[in-house]
Amino acid sequence: MLKIENVSVYYNKALAIENISLEIKKNEAVCVLGSNGAGKTTLLNAIFNIIHKTGKVFFNNINITLFPPHKIADMGLVYVPDKRTIFNELNVYENLEISAHKIIKEKGRKHFTKNLEAIFEQFGNLYEKKTLQAGYLSGGEQQMLSVAQGLIRSPEMFVMDEPTAGLSPKLMDAVFDFISFMRTQHITILIVEQNVNKTLKATDRAYIMEVGRIVDEGHSLKFLDSESIKKAYLGG
Ligand SMILES: Nc1ncnc2c1ncn2[C@@H]1O[C@H](COP(=O)(O)OP(=O)(O)OP(=O)(O)O)[C@@H](O)[C@H]1O
Ligand SMILES: [Mg+2]
Secondary structure, three states, rough: EEEEEEEEEEEEEEEEEEEEEEEEEEOOEEEEEEEOOOHHHHHHHHOOOOOOOEEEEEEEEEEEEOOOOHHHHOOOEEEEEEOOOOOOOOHHHHHHHHHOOOHHHHHHHHHHHHHHHHHHHHHHHHHOOOOOOOHHHOOOHHHHHHHHHHOOOOOOOOEEEOOOOOHHHHHHHHHHHHHHOOOOOOEEEEEEEEOOOHHHHOOOOEEEOOOOOEEEEEEHHHHOOOHHHHHHHHOO
């Protein structure tokens, strides 16, 4: 479904990621793990053309290497970056409605309401605060709203950069529950996370990054308590 071929990114002249190739099949959940600065966010930003890259990216066999980010999202490949994307002055409900405007236009309000119910069921905090201006939500709740904004768009594939950053253990578990729920809805997943063990248990396959390269890959469960994880995070 998503294929990345030989992607490299330079910041000024410094190499940030080098020759990354990976492939994610339909219905798979895949994670990218690695220590701070390994290049995980750079890789995701390169896929979505937020930064300049060399190499190629294909989504459902379409070459999206040069597509602008909004066009990629319209194709069903939705990205929740590590920075929050909410509008502070709008309330929770309005933030979700704005993210869903294309879905509402194409599939009707009923579809939106159904998605919204599923999201509110999972993230009770957002439901309770649906009429509160998003700027007044706690940091963790804002993070949750960013994830919900991606989900409301009915993605075919969902890409998340550290969706549990800053969340309490309870909300963190809500994110992982929601990932399980998305899998039952046949949404393909690519996730970058610091929460190594929970992420390995929630995904099928893992890629391990160290200083801009993929150094190992395989079934997620094989990496639980593995040496390559320890090395990637502790440097040996
Ligand atoms: N705009 C930029 N200009 C210059 N260097 C950058 C820029 N953005 C990132 N870098 C550098 O590129 C490298 C990879 O950064 P990146 O944000 O991709 O890492 P990461 O794996 O996402 O880390 P973290 O786990 O901390 O989020 C780091 O050394 C970082 O300092
Ligand atoms: Mg990052």
